[in-house]
Amino acid sequence: MTGQSTAPGGGRAILESRRRANQTRRAAGSSTKLLSLGTVAPDPRVDANGRIVKTRAYDLGSPPPLLPGDAAGHLVQGLDRDATVDSVLDHLGDSFRIKPVRPAIRRVLEWLEQFPGDSWEERWLSSGADAAPRAWRGAVVGPDEALQRKIGYAANALMAGRVLRPSYGWQLESRAGAHLPAKMLSVNDPETAGRLRALPTYRDALLRHQFDAEGCLSRVMIRTGRRLEQLQGEQLLHYADVVKTSGRHRREHLAWELMVALGPFSSEPATLRAAWSAKGNTRQHSAATLVDRYGIPPSGVRDVLVDYLNEIKAGMDYGSLQGLAYRLARLFWWEVLQINPDQQDLRLAPATVATWRERLAITTDGLPRREIHSILFAVRGFYRDLAEWSHDEPVRWGTWVAPCPVARRESKLASKVRRQQKSRTQGRTRMLMPLLPALVAEAARRKDWSERLHAATLAAEPGEVFTVDGATFRRTAPRARPLRDVASELRAELVSPAPDGPAIRLQYGVVNVTQAESDGFWAWAIVETLRHTGVRIEELLELTQLSLRHYTSQTTGTLVPLLHIVPSKTDAERLIPMSPELVTVLLAVQRRAKAGGAQVPLSVRYDPHERIHGEPFPHLFARRIGTRQEVISYAVVRRLLGELAADAGLSDAGQPIRFTPHDFRRLFTTEMVSSGLPLHIAATLLGHLNLDTTRGYTAVFPEEVIAAHRHFIERRRELRPFGELRSASGEEWDEFEQHFLLRKVALGGCHRPYGTPCVHEHACSRCRFLRVDPAQLPRIEEMTCNAEARLSEAQDRAWLGEVAALEESLKHLRQRRAEAENQLTAAIHQIS
Numbered sequence: 001m002t003g004q005s006t007a008p009g010g011g012r013a014i015l016e017s018r019r020r021a022n023q024t025r026r027a028a029g030s031s032t033k034l035l036s037l038g039t040v041a042p043d044p045r046v047d048a049n050g051r052i053v054k055t056r057a058y059d060l061g062s063p064p065p066l067l068p069g070d071a072a073g074h075l076v077q078g079l080d081r082d083a084t085v086d087s088v089l090d091h092l093g094d095s096f097r098i099k100p101v102r103p104a105i106r107r108v109l110e111w112l113e114q115f116p117g118d119s120w121e122e123r124w125l126s127s128g129a130d131a132a133p134r135a136w137r138g139a140v141v142g143p144d145e146a147l148q149r150k151i152g153y154a155a156n157a158l159m160a161g162r163v164l165r166p167s168y169g170w171q172l173e174s175r176a177g178a179h180l181p182a183k184m185l186s187v188n189d190p191e192t193a194g195r196l197r198a199l200p201t202y203r204d205a206l207l208r209h210q211f212d213a214e215g216c217l218s219r220v221m222i223r224t225g226r227r228l229e230q231l232q233g234e235q236l237l238h239y240a241d242v243v244k245t246s247g248r249h250r251r252e253h254l255a256w257e258l259m260v261a262l263g264p265f266s267s268e269p270a271t272l273r274a275a276w277s278a279k280g281n282t283r284q285h286s287a288a289t290l291v292d293r294y295g296i297p298p299s300g301v302r303d304v305l306v307d308y309l310n311e312i313k314a315g316m317d318y319g320s321l322q323g324l325a326y327r328l329a330r331l332f333w334w335e336v337l338q339i340n341p342d343q344q345d346l347r348l349a350p351a352t353v354a355t356w357r358e359r360l361a362i363t364t365d366g367l368p369r370r371e372i373h374s375i376l377f378a379v380r381g382f383y384r385d386l387a388e389w390s391h392d393e394p395v396r397w398g399t400w401v402a403p404c405p406v407a408r409r410e411s412k413l414a415s416k417v418r419r420q421q422k423s424r425t426q427g428r429t430r431m432l433m434p435l436l437p438a439l440v441a442e443a444a445r446r447k448d449w450s451e452r453l454h455a456a457t458l459a460a461e462p463g464e465v466f467t468v469d470g471a472t473f474r475r476t477a478p479r480a481r482p483l484r485d486v487a488s489e490l491r492a493e494l495v496s497p498a499p500d501g502p503a504i505r506l507q508y509g510v511v512n513v514t515q516a517e518s519d520g521f522w523a524w525a526i527v528e529t530l531r532h533t534g535v536r537i538e539e540l541l542e543l544t545q546l547s548l549r550h551y552t553s554q555t556t557g558t559l560v561p562l563l564h565i566v567p568s569k570t571d572a573e574r575l576i577p578m579s580p581e582l583v584t585v586l587l588a589v590q591r592r593a594k595a596g597g598a599q600v601p602l603s604v605r606y607d608p609h610e611r612i613h614g615e616p617f618p619h620l621f622a623r624r625i626g627t628r629q630e631v632i633s634y635a636v637v638r639r640l641l642g643e644l645a646a647d648a649g650l651s652d653a654g655q656p657i658r659f660t661p662h663d664f665r666r667l668f669t670t671e672m673v674s675s676g677l678p679l680h681i682a683a684t685l686l687g688h689l690n691l692d693t694t695r696g697y698t699a700v701f702p703e704e705v706i707a708a709h710r711h712f713i714e715r716r717r718e719l720r721p722f723g724e725l726r727s728a729s730g731e732e733w734d735e736f737e738q739h740f741l742l743r744k745v746a747l748g749g750c751h752r753p754y755g756t757p758c759v760h761e762h763a764c765s766r767c768r769f770l771r772v773d774p775a776q777l778p779r780i781e782e783m784t785c786n787a788e789a790r791l792s793e794a795q796d797r798a799w800l801g802e803v804a805a806l807e808e809s810l811k812h813l814r815q816r817r818a819e820a821e822n823q824l825t826a827a828i829h830q831i832s
Contacts, residue, residue: 088161450520470498534668
């Protein structure tokens with residue numbers, strides 16, 4: 001007997017007759033009710049150790065949605081206790097053990113009858129049980145654990161019998177049991193459940209993924225009161241949103257794909273992530289939220305910040321808008337309020353500006369801020385835009401126009417900082433160039449070793465010992481657990497490592513062979529693709545099966561493989577010719593993505609900068625995680641590159657070196673330009689709109705300068721007489737030494753070049769090569785006094801030629817005296 005599910009007409013008539021009989025008994029006389037013992041207190045959100053208890057869903061205690069008009073739960077809600085018990089048992093048939101569950105169902109209904117409400121669902125909410133999924137059974141039968149288990153079994157029967165529709169949070173936390181989903185489907189919609197289990201997508205999934213999908217669908221059926229074929233996409237999306245705080249993010253994807261293949265969701269997108277995108281599911285915040293998240297109090301400046309961001313966001317991507325909001329709201333205005341909490345406008349006092357600049361130079365960790373000019377330019381642009389907009393809308397913007405706290409001269413300082421940054425970047429590129437071959441070799445070695453380890457582990461029996469490249473492993477035996485929870489990954493114990501073997505990473509004391517093989521392949525594929533193309537990391541992860549193109553030359557008929565790069569940072573697509581090595585790599589990636597199928601599975605990429613999900617595409621750099629195909633994330637790429645560099649033992653001056661995805665872009669550019677590729681061609685391949693950007697990426701060694709200098713030296717040697725290249729004779733050495741002995745003069749030392757004559761005929765005070773000795777100041781004073789006396793005599797006797805010569809001598813003597821005094825002052829200051 002299958003009850004209402006197999007004979008809907010007869011079952012509905014029975015329920016209707018029971019409902020009329022119940023109304024007659026109520027009209028004949030009021031029933032006697034037990035006194036209510038009080039509602040159940042909600043489960044505590046903090047445990048005995050003071051830690052917050054994680055909530056599996058945020059809908060505890062909320063009423064269920066309205067039942068559809070033809071739902072079986074309508075009629076059972078108006079029955080009394082005895083009629084409800086009979087209705088539930090008739091509906092369940094042989095799915096539940098009727099004899100032990102009948103008294104438990106009666107006990108639960110007796111307890112619910114104490115609470116107000118016209119239906120069992122209303123009494124359930126009034127009791128507080130929906131907000132106490134752990135404590136409610138103790139309120140019904142006390143602390144006896146055996147009785148509590150029976151009460152839990154009765155609750156499952158009441159849910160499957162369409163009497164109760166608890167919240168999703170209650171269903172997840174009440175420990176309903178592993179058999180409820182299968183019974184829920186078989187009792188309420190057996191024909192549709194059979195078709196669902198016959199789908200290829202269902203049969204190809206792991207047992208635990210099948211169980212998760214059935215559990216998800218059964219919870220939605222319980223909560224909505226619908227049959228499986230009546231479920232709608234909005235309801236499953238709501239369930240996924242409600243339970244996302246439970247860490248169950250990946251357990252609804254297979255359920256969605258099964259419902260699409262089954263038919264009820266045939267008009268919906270093929271995957272859950274595609275549905276999120278189609279429904280406008282986005283993690284982008286409004287301008288007000290971007291400002292308020294930093295604790296900016298309500299004020300006029302807060303409002304103008306929000307208006308400013310709303311005004312300019314149309315011309316910016318979300319990542320840039322988020323960064324600008326952080327600079328203006330957090331690093332500028334929040335800091336100003338910490339200095340002067342009473343600040344009400346944008347006109348800042350000089351002392352406030354000075355203190356803000358001091359605070360800005362230090363991060364919240366107490367470290368010097370490495371980059372400050374982007375913040376200053378954001379603030380300056382904010383003030384400048386307000387001043388310009390005030391001409392068009394003086395009422396809206398004019399009251400906020402104020403002197404900018406960032407001076408114009410900051411732009412010159414920023415240019416210097418950019419040059420220093422460019423120098424550091426090019427220095428890093430030159431440092432990484434000789435290390436790249438070692439990284440590439442390690443990637444290929446790691447890939448080959450992980451493949452052999454995976455094959456050897458797969459061929460070994462559980463508990464069997466095997467050896468790979470001198471390292472000894474033992475395949476782990478699976479632990480005794482339910483069939484649906486059997487691990488799908490290969491694991492092995494490391495018995496003894498090889499002396500010169502690769503680094504082996506352990507997880508909980510064992511080697512995750514499946515992950516090691518996956519990491520080895522993807523690290524190799526990422527390194528090879530990045531170094532052969534120079535693409536950005538987001539462009540790498542956006543490569544799809546459609547990116548592999550080809551072109552046939554009209555002149556030679558040669559087939560040229562091309563890699564199509566979709567618009568990303570510059571919103572301009574481009575085509576990159578592929579080398580044979582790159583073609584080999586991408587074909588291997590394509591074969592792995594297909595996993596034996598005819599085509600690459602669709603996957604939806606999440607853009608962490610724009611905070612949105614993209615459209616479903618056959619992405620190449622995607623892998624199977626759980627029940628879905630997921631594009632590799634930025635964090636995974638960086639982790640793989642970091643582990644690869646560590647395994648290769650790369651270092652510079654004793655410091656370990658890590659490669660970033662963008663390092664490969666600079667290395668690719670440098671190698672192309674060094675090989676003679678014109679700069680504008682390199683800019684086209686890289687997707688740069690400005691040649692200066694490409695020029696900044698190159699770290700070319702100045703080979704042309706070195707070659708020109710060597711050519712100059714060789715040409716000068718050719719022009720010089722051959723005799724200059726012979727060894728010096730003894731007389732020449734004596735003359736050379738005598739020249740430097742004659743450098744000492746009365747006022748100091750002569751520093752004229754070797755081999756040059758004295759141009760002033762030993763009038764040293766006038767010579768620019770004289771280096772005055774401070775000890776000769778008295779002599780200079782004596783010479784000055786003598787020249788002044790002679791000048792006075794010449795002026796009296798009208799010796800005009802002598803007057804001019806003495807005035808010129810006095811000018812040089814005073815200049816030499818000043819030089820000697822300056823040297824003496826500097827020496828005294830250095831000593832003190």
